[in-house]
Amino acid sequence: MRIRFFAALRERMGARADRSxxxxxxxxxxxxxxxxxxxxxxxxxxxxxVNGTYVERSHRLADGDEVAIxxxxxxxx
Amino acid sequence: xxxxxxxTIVVERLLRAVRDPRAGAVVVFVGTTRNENAGRRxxxxxxxxxxxxxxxxxxxxxxxxxxxxxxxxxxxxxxIGLVPVGQASVGIAVSAGxxxxxxAACHWLIDRLKEIVPIWKREHFRGGRVWIGPQQxxxxxxxxxxxxxxxxxxxxxxx
Numbered sequence: 001m002r003i004r005f006f007a008a009l010r011e012r013m014g015a016r017a018d019r020s021x022x023x024x025x026x027x028x029x030x031x032x033x034x035x036x037x038x039x040x041x042x043x044x045x046x047x048x049x050v051n052g053t054y055v056e057r058s059h060r061l062a063d064g065d066e067v068a069i070x071x072x073x074x075x076x077x
Numbered sequence: 078x079x080x081x082x083x084x085t086i087v088v089e090r091l092l093r094a095v096r097d098p099r100a101g102a103v104v105v106f107v108g109t110t111r112n113e114n115a116g117r118r119x120x121x122x123x124x125x126x127x128x129x130x131x132x133x134x135x136x137x138x139x140x141x142x143x144x145x146x147x148x149x150x151x152x153x154x155x156x157i158g159l160v161p162v163g164q165a166s167v168g169i170a171v172s173a174g175x176x177x178x179x180x181a182a183c184h185w186l187i188d189r190l191k192e193i194v195p196i197w198k199r200e201h202f203r204g205g206r207v208w209i210g211p212q213q214x215x216x217x218x219x220x221x222x223x224x225x226x227x228x229x230x231x232x233x234x235x236x
Contacts, residue, residue, distance in 0.1 A: 006197060054193070071197065071208070075196025075198060076196075077110060
């Protein structure tokens with residue numbers, strides 16, 4: 001599973017990571033695995049996208065998905 | 078035209094992208110980097126994007142705007158990387174038959190862009206830098222500033 005991080009989360013986790021997860025694992029479960037490894041990131045509010053589309057925590061992952069995890073957005077001027 | 082990149086935002090290019098003989102109005106919004114935020118003197122801003130998704134979210138917003146208003150054309154551009162104070166970081170142009178819908182759609186598009194398009198802003202000021210939004214700053218960073226708490230994504234889109 002390819003994972004991408006952005007902004008403050010990228011600075012803590014690096015831009016990319018790879019984790020093997022079983023097909024059908026939820027995005028929320030993947031996030032809990034990452035938080036278990038690095039508890040301090042659990043305090044950051046995050047949103048999830050799979051293959052470039054926003055998803056909820058209950059979204060089930062498939063082989064080859066690209067998961068993006070990032071803090072609330074803050075674009076614009 | 079939907080673009081996320083390091084190039085300077087050129088208003089003339091946005092205007093060209095929405096030119097349409099059926100349009101009676103073109104509204105352009107240009108967001109520029111301000112020299113202060115929350116009482117702090119800002120020297121420059123830095124933007125990071127999940128570029129592929131940012132462009133697809135922009136397209137999605139444009140499609141939704143077209144469902145809400147009778148519009149002709151829409152162009153959106155957001156700059157990433159370092160942007161000096163006073164320069165444009167975002168530009169949106171909308172053409173429509175009449176000015177009412179062009180103004181309304183342009184206003185709605187910039188509000189929604191700030192809510193959902195995956196772009197992040199980091200403020201650089203004398204003595205430090207900080208990501209904007211409810212993110213954790215690094216060690217020693219000042220407390221992140223929450224900007225305009227009213228402008229939030231709908232509950233269904235948040236986690």
